[in-house]
Amino acid sequence: MIDMLKTKDILDEKDKRLRMISKEVIFPLTDEDKTNIKLMEEYLENSQIEELAEKYDLRAGMGMAAVQIGVLKRYIVIVNETENGFDKYIVINPKIVSNSEEKIYVTDGEGCLSVNRDCEGIIPRYARVTVEGYDINGNKVKIRAREEVAIAFQHEIDHLDGILFFDHIDKNNPYKGKDIYRAI
Numbered sequence: 001m002i003d004m005l006k007t008k009d010i011l012d013e014k015d016k017r018l019r020m021i022s023k024e025v026i027f028p029l030t031d032e033d034k035t036n037i038k039l040m041e042e043y044l045e046n047s048q049i050e051e052l053a054e055k056y057d058l059r060a061g062m063g064m065a066a067v068q069i070g071v072l073k074r075y076i077v078i079v080n081e082t083e084n085g086f087d088k089y090i091v092i093n094p095k096i097v098s099n100s101e102e103k104i105y106v107t108d109g110e111g112c113l114s115v116n117r118d119c120e121g122i123i124p125r126y127a128r129v130t131v132e133g134y135d136i137n138g139n140k141v142k143i144r145a146r147e148e149v150a151i152a153f154q155h156e157i158d159h160l161d162g163i164l165f166f167d168h169i170d171k172n173n174p175y176k177g178k179d180i181y182r183a184i
Helices: 031-047 050-056 147-160
Strands: 063-065 075-082 085-099 103-105 128-134 140-146
Touching (some): 031 050, 031 063, 031 075, 075 147, 085 140, 128 147, 140 147
Antiparallel strands (some): 063 075, 075 085, 085 128, 128 140
């Protein structure tokens, strides 16, 4: 059993599994899934704490989908650093059930733990989303997310459908929409 996820454990964009569609999770969760979720959560938190990220050579990230560690199951973990610590979201079988009309994009571009290069261009995302799914005990959850957290949910749910963030960049006009969407 792995005691800690390392950057090398995360699949690279060239790995064909990242293009596969993950399967719905059936409850109860297996012990392996519970362990994977804990490892994903720990990696994301540690990767945002500078000393630990440096010590263990972790690339900073705030979200991870199970497929990124080679598990083709529909669960995601998002760990967002706040002034009071970390907000953590673990969602099994997540679905976006509603979204704002307003679209935003990350000024410096999105990053991904599976993509080790810069990708120039705009990735339009909804400014607000409502996500439904289940917690690790199989209880229904509903999360309303805004801004960076909304982007993280859209990015991670895309992973479950075999979509990488750069797929959203217009190949002919990478900065298309710069004047329409709000930069954050």
